Amino acid sequence: MSASANSGVGPVRRFSGRSKRVLPGFGLSLGISLFFVSLVLLLPLSGLVVETSGMGWDQFWFTITDSRVVESYKVTLWTALAASVFNGFFGLLLAWILVRYEFPGKRIVDAFVDLPFALPTAVAGITLATLFAQNGWYGQWLAKLGVEVAFTPLGIVVAMAFTSIPFVVRTVQPVLEELSPADEEAAVSLGASDGRVFRKVIFPSLWPALVTGVALSFTRSLGEFGAIIFIAGNTPYVSEVTSLMVFIRLQEYDYAAASAIASVVLLASLVLLFAINLWQGRYLRRLEGR
Amino acid sequence: MSITIDQISKTFGRFHALRDVALDIPEGKLTALLGPSGSGKTTLLRIIAGLESSDSGRILFGGEDVSNLHVRDRNIGFVFQHYALFRHLTVAENIAFGLESLPRKQRPSKAEIRQRVEKLLEMIQLPQLADRYPAQLSGGQKQRVALARALATQPRILLLDEPFGALDAKVRKDLRRWLRALHDEFHFTSIFVTHDQEEALELSDQVVVMSQGQVEQVNTPTELYAKPESRFVFDFLGHVNVLSGAVKNQKLVQGDAWVSLPGNRSEQEAQLYLRPHEVHLARAPSVHARLPLRIDAVSLIGSEVRIELVPEGWHSEEIWEIGMSHNEFAQQNPSRGELWFAVPDVGHLFSGDNSQPKTVDWLYVEAANACNM
Secondary structure: OHHHHHHOOOOOOHHHOOOOOOOOOHHHHHHHHHHHHHHHHHHHHHHHHHHHHOOOHHHHHHHHOOHHHHHHHHHHHHHHHHHHHHHHHHHHHHHHHHHHOOOOOHHHHHHHOOHHHHOOHHHHHHHHHHHHOOOOOOHHHHHHOOOOOOOOHHHHHHHHHHHHHHHHHHHHHHHHHHOOHHHHHHHHHOOOOHHHHHHHHHHHHHHHHHHHHHHHHHHHHHHOOHHHHHHHOOOOOOOOOHHHHHHHHHHOOOHHHHHHHHHHHHHHHHHHHHHHHHHHHHHHHHHOOO | OOEEEEEEEEEEOOEEEEEEEEEEEOOOOEEEEEOOOOOOHHHHHHHHHOOOOOOEEEEEEOOEEOOOOOHHHOOEEEEOOOOOOOOOOOHHHHHHHHHHOOOOOOOOOHHHHHHHHHHHHHHOOOHHHOOOOHHHOOHHHHHHHHHHHHHOOOOOEEEEEOOOOOOOHHHHHHHHHHHHHHHHHHOOEEEEEEOOHHHHHHHOOEEEEEEOOEEEEEEOHHHHHHOOOOHHHHHHOOOOEEEEEEEEOOEEEEOOEEEEOOOOOOOOEEEEEEOHHHEEEEOOOOOOEEOEEEEEEEEOOOOOEEEEEEEOOOOOOOOEEEEEOHHHHHHHOOOOOOEEEEEEOEEEEEEOOOOOOEEEEHHHHHHHHHHHO
């Protein structure tokens, strides 16, 4: 048939040739996906850029380097870092018990892991603030130890950790489930101690997933707003997060400044996500022998 | 190091994986645990290794009770069916893993470890692959690396769980030969699990046939093949042709088929088992047997021509198989659809509940009759 098309004898139908793909619908599904990605993600993002570009470079620089804003970057960065590192440990532990052991109520614990995703962040924030307030259930005990959580940066860490823990658990869990018991048995039969089995056999397999989970938890924390503002106290230069700065600018009807600050957060998140993706791609390529 | 398995039982829930298994594994020999899936062979191997615990019974290594010893202290090498190589470590690092796991006092120096690894890499004939990752190796290469890794700490005992199960036929044969050669050189006590009779008979010094959590028979491959002690072992070791019927007037009869059983005076249900090489084909029934069969398929590949036949006028659960040399085949030229008669030379008769077979030799009977005449 292609021969007749080439020689020009038969009617030339350009799309009648054999399709290269076996699965149908590639064009359609890709088209719809890209359309929605543009509609939901790219268009608003470019709106942000357009809004920002309305202001001059000097104005932009002035807005994003305002001392109060810079201070909020610092607070946001270190609290997000602290929260995601904490989640790294605790999330791994949670995933570990959920995959490795059978215990009553395991299903319920598993379901509760997703609670921070399901709960409106404002509800989480109010709940945490009540719990950790001076007279709250946790707060009153912590106060005796001299630890103040509510209305301090520590409160920000708590709120961030709470809202982003599922990222770590849900990225590590499937990888843990897929680990072959034979690998561990092989290591033990070679005389390795339990600690060595974990360090040399289990952890290297979990590592990429754990880093991804922690990175997701970190970027999520960078932008967290709802849960934080209720517990942070929002003292300028002390416990203001960057997303709050965006909100304050919005309340002042300074859309340009708000989007300028927002673009900084956006850039930081994107750079981090891309970096993680690149690194992980390399690491996994090695394991797959490419 | 010899291994003694003393009355080992194991259940998984309500499933009896092993029932009072007792077994002696001689030192320096290659022993095969052979059985169908679910026969308990892998469970037994894992209990010997210490990867699984038994419900009752003891395991002794060279007379020493190791039942309560942890896997890591049993000093065994274990090779897994799917290799279980550490995929984030290079081949050399994989092989060094056991040596580096030794307690500090016993651990050789870094240089010594490197030397040992190099030696092992030479032994498995893959020195050029030291820095590769497992994902870059073929199945056969992976299994060799797994073997080197298991042997690195010079274990007392080597245990292999279906070591060739995941490999294709050609590689499997090569690796089998290589393992046999390796074993002949080093003489470690080894046990391997397999469901492949050919593999067990070809590779091992001793075969343990297992079925439903019990040991059916233990013997050398030659003896085992020549003298199976039960219907199960007979069935399991290669193809067998069966005529089941009732014994009457010194004849085993079923439908249109019969075989004479000189001297057999009992009258009961019985089965005659015949290996493909113990029967030949003829155009007409012989004096002592009439087994009409129609040719269903002829397979020419291999050192022997294999002919598949379907009973005509009687019944057999499985298809009959008869082997003949290419030479005989060229002379007789049997072809599909023709009716032929099977003439047994030697057979094995299981009668009633008697699990031990009785061998019937018609060639001998004929020779004796000829002498008498």
